[in-house]
Amino acid sequence: MEATIKKKIDKKVLRSPFVMQLLFIMFFVEFVKGALIITFLPVYMETVLGATGLVIGWTLAVQYIGDNLLRTPIGWFIDKIGYRVVMLAGLLSTFGSVGIIASTSNYYWIIAACALLGIGTAPLWPCVITGTTEIAGEESRGTIMSVVYMAWLGGVGLGPFVITYFMSGTYGTAFRLLIAMMVAVLLVGLFLPGHRKGVHGAERSKEEEPSKASHKQLPRMERIRRYLAEARSSMTLSPLMFPAMFAQTFALGLLTPVLTLYALNELQLTNSQFRFFLLAGGAVTVLFLIPVGKLVDRWGTKWFLHVGFLLSAIVLTAFTYVHELSSLFVLVALLGIGYALIIPSWNALIAAAIPPAKRGAVWGFFLTIEGLGTTIGPIVSGKLWDMFRPHGPFVASGIVLFLLWIVHIAISQERKVLLR
Numbered sequence: 119m120e121a122t123i124k125k126k127i128d129k130k131v132l133r134s135p136f137v138m139q140l141l142f143i144m145f146f147v148e149f150v151k152g153a154l155i156i157t158f159l160p161v162y163m164e165t166v167l168g169a170t171g172l173v174i175g176w177t178l179a180v181q182y183i184g185d186n187l188l189r190t191p192i193g194w195f196i197d198k199i200g201y202r203v204v205m206l207a208g209l210l211s212t213f214g215s216v217g218i219i220a221s222t223s224n225y226y227w228i229i230a231a232c233a234l235l236g237i238g239t240a241p242l243w244p245c246v247i248t249g250t251t252e253i254a255g256e257e258s259r260g261t262i263m264s265v266v267y268m269a270w271l272g273g274v275g276l277g278p279f280v281i282t283y284f285m286s287g288t289y290g291t292a293f294r295l296l297i298a299m300m301v302a303v304l305l306v307g308l309f310l311p312g313h314r315k316g317v318h319g320a321e322r323s324k325e326e327e328p329s330k331a332s333h334k335q336l337p338r339m340e341r342i343r344r345y346l347a348e349a350r351s352s353m354t355l356s357p358l359m360f361p362a363m364f365a366q367t368f369a370l371g372l373l374t375p376v377l378t379l380y381a382l383n384e385l386q387l388t389n390s391q392f393r394f395f396l397l398a399g400g401a402v403t404v405l406f407l408i409p410v411g412k413l414v415d416r417w418g419t420k421w422f423l424h425v426g427f428l429l430s431a432i433v434l435t436a437f438t439y440v441h442e443l444s445s446l447f448v449l450v451a452l453l454g455i456g457y458a459l460i461i462p463s464w465n466a467l468i469a470a471a472i473p474p475a476k477r478g479a480v481w482g483f484f485l486t487i488e489g490l491g492t493t494i495g496p497i498v499s500g501k502l503w504d505m506f507r508p509h510g511p512f513v514a515s516g517i518v519l520f521l522l523w524i525v526h527i528a529i530s531q532e533r534k535v536l537l538r
Contacts, residue, residue, distance in 0.1 A: 148273030153281035175500020184236025186489030193482020211238030220293035263465040264411025275400030371495015402454030411462040419463040426459030427523035435516030
């Protein structure tokens with residue numbers, strides 16, 4: 119009986135027009151961003167502009183800085199004015215950044231476009247995570263996180279995969295494709311709700327009503343300060359989770375600027391081989407996400423994270439010491455399994471600590487912490503690449519994930535003590 123009810127809840131969530139709109143926007147924005155950040159810009163900047171690994175890392179970091187700085191205030195705006203205005207402002211900025219990159223080869227304009235891309239994509243994760251978890255509620259956290267990350271991985275994986283077919287000549291066809299996608303996303307964004315709504319909206323309204331009247335009489339900055347203070351005090355989270363949030367995305371950020379360079383320059387893969395290289399890891403991850411998400415909802419997060427962190431750490435540490443193509447594909451597939459174990463489990467663990475009435479602001483704050491990892495990771499990665507070539511970033515990423523495995527064991531012990 120319980121399983122039947124759970125299945126009905128999952129279907130209701132996944133068929134929600136609001137959730138479908140958010141997933142559509144997530145997929146296509148990440149497609150465009152992945153095509154630019156992972157494949158086009160690193161290759162273009164090294165081969166055409168002659169930039170060093172450190173310079174490429176800093177250029178990509180500019181995008182992450184713009185994205186990261188705005189996530190916490192955007193979470194607050196979502197709570198106050200809804201999704202449509204916030205998301206449309208971001209989509210217009212993203213559209214502008216693609217237009218600039220498409221129309222210039224000037225290095226400084228590309229940096230400015232990367233900053234604008236970061237500002238434009240800043241609302242994406244707070245809007246999607248806040249909206250989907252609000253609709254899903256407590257019963258389907260793991261499942262909805264799996265679906266969100268399938269949309270993300272589908273976009274960020276297919277973007278670099280597809281764009282390699284157009285990386286010749288003037289790149290005109292590639293940019294026309296990316297611009298067409300952004301037009302479609304903008305049209306969908308027009309139909310997002312103006313105010314937050316969800317399955318659990320009534321519960322949230324009851325929680326917020328007593329404080330609304332008193333807060334309205336205060337100055338705006340004081341209202342914001344109190345709102346964030348209330349959000350912080352209502353969280354139930356181990357202090358170790360904050361450095362762990364940073365470390366989890368820092369490990370991924372270390373790989374962002376060097377993955378394409380390693381595959382094309384060190385492994386000497388053709389464009390066709392590189393496409394399948396990307397597809398192997400992404401497809402395996404996507405294949406396992408939904409089953410893992412459902413199991414997380416049933417059994418909890420602990421062992422999925424233990425295995426996921428340790429498996430990913432071992433694979434990344436070994437990655438650049440293996441040169442046989444078939445063995446590399448096996449390692450990529452294992453890495454895909456590792457991240458499929460981590461993604462729904464990690465986000466379900468975080469979602470459990472977030473108060474429903476302050477979901478937007480708290481998710482924005484958490485995403486800011488995680489965003490620091492994706493901001494600093496490419497900078498450190500570029501320096502490690504210049505100093506140690508391929509081994510540095512991959513081994514460093516593996517070490518970070520191994521430390522994260524140890525930290526998660528400590529967090530699990532803390533939770534066990536609290537539950538006694």
